[in-house]
Amino acid sequence: MSLKMWLVLLLGFVNYPLEIRAEDKKNTCAAHEKLTVFQRRKYGNVDFFRSWDDYVNGFGNRDGDFWLGLEELHQATKGDDMSLEISMMSKDEKEHFWAKYSNFSIGHGSENYTLHVSGYYGNATYNALVYHNNRQFSTKDEDHDDRSSDNCASRLEGGWWYGNCSTSNLNGNFNKTDEKGIWWRGGVPDQDLRSRHLLGYSEMKFYKHKRYAAQQKWTVFQRRKYGNVSFYRSWDDYANEFGDRDGDFWLGLEALHLLTNGDDMSLEINMVSKGEKDHLWAKYRYFRIGPGSDNYRLYVSGFSGNVRDGLLYSSNRQFSTKDADHDGRSWVDCASRYEGGWWCDFSDRSNLNGNFNKTGAKGIWWVHRDVVLCCSEMKVYERD
Known part of the structure; x- marks a missing residue:
């Protein structure tokens, strides 16, 4: 002291x-361990409008645009010691956003890889994953969302933890600028429900808690x-x-x-x-x-x-x-x-x-x- x-x-x-x-203190106050990137959208050369099996197993090039795979995500985060960080950039490259969640895990395949996140902080206008917490993953051929009228994954051209339907769509269509594109909700909570930050870049990564x-x-x-x-x-x-x-x-x-x-x-x-x-x-x-x-x-x-x-x-x-x-x-x-x-x-x-x-x-x-x-x-x- x-x-x-x-x-x-x-x-x-x-x-x-x-x-x-x-x-x-020496043993427990070290900086957080290595980041593991599990999603990247940067070049637009990989289609993310994919099947359930593709999202479970992974696709793309880890040096470019890719998805690690839900099963590997589950295995890596099934303890109680992982955090999530999301880096984003607007389509016009003028704004940089980030969101962090101190607690992050992906459930077992038997529960369709349910998302669990909490402890948000960041400079993004809105905590866009709070709506997706405790939601199951959906794809165009595996519909686990809350909508009875249609399939959110097909409607938004991606795979995600959709509800009815979404406040974020980071696995959307890279080349579109409407609701099918890549976006993170903007605006004020409980207002501006259709306000979106249209993105040209996103990267999602997890790491062990700083203890x-x-x-x-x-x-x-x-x-x-x-x-x-x-x-x-x-x-x-x-x-x-x-x-x-x-x-x-x-x-x-x-x-x-x-x-x-x-x-x-x-x-x-x-x-x-x-x-x-x-x-x-x-x-x-x-x-x-x-x-x-x-x-x-x-x-x-x-x-x-x-x-x-x-x-x-x-x-x-x-x-x-x-x-x-x-x-x-x-x-x-x-x-x-x-x-x-x-x-x-x-x-x-x-x-x-x-x-x-x-x-x-x-x-x-x-x-x-x-x-x-x-x-x-x-x-x-x-x-x-």
Whole structure:
């Protein structure tokens, strides 16, 4: 354990549930093992509108467009230790998408190679495999979908885990641009049902979970849950500390600076939407807070999460409060405008320290008020 983390522990800042022995960490915290590609669409020279036997056994060229085979997929993923990664590129090559699932397995042939996925995160607009979870595989000559009127595999010219019919079609017709093509659903969940990202490239691969002996040691420095602590505070309050560490609180900018002034810390943000419908998270591999002489400037990079990046333009910004305006705007004080203290940027992408009891601009939200929140928790931990 570093001197820094011992110091923080002694000061009482760390939630420290379990000590990990050095030998345990060495054995269990290695990076994930080799990726196995099982599907690729890139050149368009392999027909994917195939029979059941072809999909069971595999087809194509592993150096080009190919399908590994459902039976081999089942054998490789039948344990409880595999994850899925999907890389995609739009037909016009302007957008790159990715989706990951922390848990991935393919069922036995006796259940028609049912898909099991969970734990989605990625930059794709929509979790398009959630609809296909627990669906059996279908082809033009083996119909296991939910439609009684027709065969989804024939209708969409592919083989897939269709339901009634699909929110993705990565094994569709490479040369078509309608529903028979290669696509991943776009749009907003429960809206834009026919919105699709038309793709010119996809690659699906699985790998063993990245394993940890225990949760990393982290320091919670912000929590909004109960609404009984005002976050519309002065500069001195934000520089030092306020609230109750067992409830809603802010650790203090000076403590954050001391904790992160090296180059070895990461940030995790957990959020819950109003109505507690959605549980969201964002991580930044690199996280640091500058000194008070620079108004506790924020530095973050290396984003991942199941939401869009709400700190995209806050990085390299100074902290502002209602009585200390460092947002760089001459015409407005964003801390007063949004009733909180934050690293304000010109695009206003997040406001986790806003007014707990308000909605709209003054409330607690993430990315242009797209996600209105009831709860948030920010924590820092040593990077692997």
